Amino acid sequence: MKALSYQQKSYALVIMAALVLLVLATLFAKLSLVQQYQYAYTELSHQVLFIRDQVYKVKVSDNHSYDKITQSLVNVERKVQQLQQGLQPLSSAKIGNSIIIDEGMREHAQQYSSTVEQLIANLETLLRLKISQEYSVHTVSLLQQDLLNSFTDAESKMHIFALAAANPQMNTLENPLFNTSQYQSLAVHIELLAKLDEQIKLKSQQVFNTNVSDSMAEQARFWLVLVDDIKFYLLFMSICLLGIYAINYRIQLREQARKESEILHDLSKVEQEKAQLSLVAEHAQDAIIITDSSGRITWVNKGFVTLSGYKPEEIKGKKPGKILQGKNTSKQEVDRIRQGIKQQQSIKSELINYHKDGSEYWIDIAINPIINPKGQVTHFIAVERDSTARKKMEDQLAQAVIKADVSNKAKSTFLATMSHELRTPLNGILGMAQIIEPNLENPEHRQQIQILLESGNHLTSLLNDILDFSKVEEGKLCLENELFQLKTVIEPIISTYEPICAEKDIGFEVKNSINEAQSFKGDKARVRQIIYNLLSNSVKFTESGRVTLSFKQAVNEAGTSGVAMCIQDSGIGIRQERLDSIFDPFIQAESSTTRQYGGTGLGLSIVKQLVELMGGVITVSSKVGLGTRFDIFIALERAQTPVNTPSETSQVKQTLPENIRILIAEDNKVNALVAKTFCQRLGHSVEIAYNGLEAINILKTKPFDLVIMDNHMPEMDGIEATEYIRKTLHLSVPVFACTADVFKEAHDNMIHAGANHVLTKPLQEQSFRDALAQFTHLIGKEQQLTASDNKVVALSRHQPQELNTTEADIDYRQLRAVLADPETFSQHIAEFNEFAEGSITQLIAAYDDDNAADICQLASIIRDKAAAFFSARIYTLALEITETLAGVESVLESQLKLERLQQLINLLEVNIHQNQRLEQGQNIEPKNDDISDVS
Known part of the structure; x- marks a missing residue:
């Protein structure tokens, strides 16, 4: 059994001492109460016996004594009742009294009360009998005197005295005395007096019986024994308390001895540690300097000698800064160190020091004040570490970062340039293909043009993947935070992939368990891009069976709410060993995939990075020949406000503007021809300017309902031209920027310059139609607004x-x-x-x-x-x-x-x-x- 600890023993002794003290307090209270009742009952017994003697001696003729004895009996009876009530549990005056009064005290009090009450009743009866006796004697005396006065003969007097002596002489001779009422009354009273004498004698025997005295003596002995018992218990509990104090004192002595032993052991250990620390400080590679409160050196270790070249005797009593710092030491850091020392604070710094031979070296220094119990600084300890090698490495890394930034900027510039250069001819190819397609009647030619469009769109998709990957890699991909409903994401997906799946003869199913009225906050376009990329892969690699897309609301492990999506197909599947690298850039599931299906291998990498940018996670599971499943969670904030997309609904409800005048600013003639053809096919009149300056000059002389502005043009680019239109010409004519740049910065620059919308090359006829529909309310209003300005x-x-x-x-x-x-x-x-x-x-x-x-x-x-x-x-x-x-x-x-x-x-x-x-x-x-x- 585990021994009790010092604290446990102390707590136990304290509890025991508290209990003993509580018992002592109770015993003292009981002793006081018992002594009070002892004195009260003893005094009461004396009073009762005294009253008994008074009753025996009382004379009726003494009215004062009679009244005094009567009042004394009443007082004694009241006192007995009060004492008995005080000992009852429900009638005790104090709660403490009801606790310390036991049943024996109540029983003895009850017995005493019964004895005293019986005695008082007998005394009252005896007193009444004596009074009656006195009155009867007096009455007999009066009747006898009256008869003696009435009958003076000797015989009559003899009979009267004989009757009074209670010995009447029966005489056969008749005497008139016998027939008188006085004689008969005297005979009755003499008989009554005899009976009273008999009753007084009997009651006196009851009152003065020795049982009363014995009962009162027994009561006195009970209280006396009870007092002695309580005193014995008091003595016993006092001895117990002294024993507890003695045990506690011994435990204290043992604990003190143990602590002294521990202190001696700790002191020994501290001395050993001091010796070890002294050894460590002396031989540590870091330089350690100890100064006094004024900052003058009192001790240095060997590490300082090695680092600075100064011997201890050369620098003792000097300030470190005066011998170690030089022209290239940072003045700001020196001032900061001085301020920290002045404020008695610990301080860390990095600065240049000088060796004894004049060479520079970098140090990391930590200075800590040593403060005594009075709050006064007694010493400063400085630890210096040579950081010259690390500083050189940091400089090299900084140079490498600069080179990397330059390389990244060069790559970004290259990608932007290549994007523009590739999209410009691609715009011409796709644009002319779109223009030619409706005019072809030969099915074979239409099929060939369709192949051309599909190849061009595929090339555009590859180009977008490369640019998206580049933007994610550079951290330049910014997410929008707009209100949208999930149906605006699902409906375009259904309209796109249902015909594709139908053409491949595979099933396509969308399951949405999210309430259609529920709105979300996030980047709707990027959510759609994630689904498009994954569905594109599923449809591409599925030859038979079906592709399923499902949505539901979910909460991730961190408690963030969002949307869980699942894309499952019955395609060719992915081998298990390839799943770990499937999201790596430029990686495809199989090397034959590129040959058979094409692609850059960037789609899944972009998807993973987009999902993670949205605070989500994507996982994949697959079996070869059975299909693949992608599970995606995206943290989308649920919005309380119902959302509608007027820009989308307006495309359905608004009609396209008719017969408007359009100015196209485009330096590439092929792209200008494509844009002009798109506009003319919609019934609009078009004029072309081949640079921004030419467009400005035309706008100065002619009004237009719409301007389509290219970005990169000679003499004046699209941004400069748009700013001129807004700030100098003060025209509110709608401006659609049209650029091959897909970077957000380029689009933002066009919008900030004053463009209403940005079209991306290669220009698609449908996107152009959508832009016209979206800005119908602005197109053609320039003249109306100008006329109504005033x-x-x-x-x-x-x-x-x-x-x-x-x-x-x-x-x-x-x-x-x-x-x-x-x-x-x-x-x-x-x-x-x-x-x-x-x-x-x-x-x-x-x-x-x-x-x-x-x-x-x-x-x-x-x-x-x-x-x-x-x-x-x-x-x-x-x-x-x-x-x-x-x-x-x-x-x-x-x-x-x-x-x-x-x-x-x-x-x-x-x-x-x-x-x-x-x-x-x-x-x-x-x-x-x-x-x-x-x-």
């Missing part, structure tokens, strides 16, 4: 009757589909009205202050709110204002027309008025199928 001189509100309610475009049907609960629907409508009112006030105030940044931020917030309420007009107009004012400080100096801000205010007011009519119960369900231009 109509609006300040922003203003309108009365409801001044508003055109046909411009209200909140789609209540879609909003009700998302918010099925009528109460929630009404709350959102009221929320929109409050938001719109506040936004109008803030827009007017921001314009009055010429604060473009506030207007841009407000327009961005309004755009998001419009998306949530399916308001395409407000969304489109707010988006235009946001893009126009991005990065602009002054509204007056920007290209934004005041007319557009007023139109936005008007639309907000119209929708507020329409919502108010809806709340009043009017039937105002709008026809959202016909959305015209907001202007």
Whole structure:
């Protein structure tokens, strides 16, 4: 059994001592209480016996004695009752008394009370009998005297005295005395007096019985024995307490001896450690310097001598800085060290020191103050380590990083140049193929052109993979954070891969267990790219069977919510030993894959890096001949606000502009011809400028509805030309940039210059159509805006009757589909009205202050709110204002027309008025199928 520790023994003894003290306190309290009752009952016994004697001696003629004895009996009876009640558990005056009073005390008190009560009752009876006796004697005396006065003859007197002597003489002779009422009354009272004498004699025997005295003596002995017992227990517990203290004292002595032994052992150990530390410090390779509080050297080790070349006797009493520092030592670091020493702080630094022979060397130094218990610095200890070799390595690494950055920049420049150079002719090839295809009637020729388009698109895909990989590698790939619904990702995937799978005669199934109304925040385009890349591989490597794509909401191990996707096919599969390297760049599952199916081997690498950029993870499992399964988790934040994509819905609802004038700025004649043909096939008139300067000169003389601006052109490039159009010509004509650069920086530069949209080469006819549809509301409005510039001189509100309610475009049907609960629907409508009112006030105030940044931020917030309420007009107009004012400080100096801000205010007011009519119960369900231009 394990021995108790010192603390455990101490705790046990303390507990035992506390218990003994508690018992002692209880015993002392009981002793005090018992002595009180002993004194009380002893005094009471004396009083009872005294009263008994008084009753024996009492005379009725002495009224004062009678009253005093009676009052004494009452007092004794009350005192007995009080003492007995005080010993009862429920009637004790104090809680402590009820604890220390035991049953024996109560029983003896009960017996005593019974004895005293019986004695008092007997004394009261005896007292009453004596009173009656006294009255009877007096009455007999009066009756006898009265008879003697009435009958004076000797015979009568003889009979009267004989009766009074209780010895009447029965005489046959009749005497008139016998017939008198006085004689008969005297006879009755004499008989009563005899009976009283008998009762007094009997009661006196009961009262003065020795049992009463014995009972009271027994009671006194009980309390006396109880007091002696308590004193014995007190003595015993005191001895126990002394024993506990003696044991504790012995344990303390042992513990003190043990501690002294440990201290001696620790001191011995410390001395050994000091000797070892002294040995370590003396022979350590690092230099160790000890100085006094003023910073003068008192001791150095051999490492310092080796590092600095100075012997201890040469530097003792000197300050290290004066002999070790030189011209190339950093003054800032020296000042920082001095400041740290002055503030009594530990400090680390890196600086140059000088050897005794004058050569430089780098050191890492750590200085720590030694502070005594009074808070005073007694010494400083400095540890110096030679870091010259590391500094040289760092310099070499820095040079290598510079070279690597130069190499990366050269690679990026090369990729950008190659992208432009490859996409420029590719634009001509694909563009001309798209132009030729609809005009061919020979099926064979159409098939050949189709092969040409497919090969060109494949080449574009390979080029995009290489550029994406390069951007990820350089850390230049930025993710967007926009609101979207998953159906906007799924629907294009279905429309793309259903016909492809049908053509290959394989099944294609999409399973989506996520609520269609659920919105997410993230990069929708990159999510789509991940799925496209994986599906492309699955479809490519599946000759029979099916390809399945599934979606569900999930939470990863860290508790982050997102979307889990699974892509499973029944294709050729991947060997187990190749799975570990399948996500490496330029790696394919089999060497024969490249020959049979083509590809760069970058697709999966890009997918993995995109997934990880989104805070997700991708895993793969496969069996040769049975198929492959990719499981992907992407951390997408769930959004509470319902989202609509007006830019997408508007493509369906808006029609393409007709018969507009387009200026194409393109230095490559083939690309210019392709763009011109696309525009002319849509019924538009086109003019071509072969550089930016030529485009500027044309715009100075002719109005156009749209400008398509190439980026790289001689004399003046697209960025310079676009900035000139916006800042010098002050034209708001829509500008579509068209560039072979796919890097985000190039696109951002065009947008910042004032372009409304960026088209990427090779130009696709469908992407051109989509851009036209998206910006229909801007195309052809230049002249209208110019003519109306002077109509609006300040922003203003309108009365409801001044508003055109046909411009209200909140789609209540879609909003009700998302918010099925009528109460929630009404709350959102009221929320929109409050938001719109506040936004109008803030827009007017921001314009009055010429604060473009506030207007841009407000327009961005309004755009998001419009998306949530399916308001395409407000969304489109707010988006235009946001893009126009991005990065602009002054509204007056920007290209934004005041007319557009007023139109936005008007639309907000119209929708507020329409919502108010809806709340009043009017039937105002709008026809959202016909959305015209907001202007």
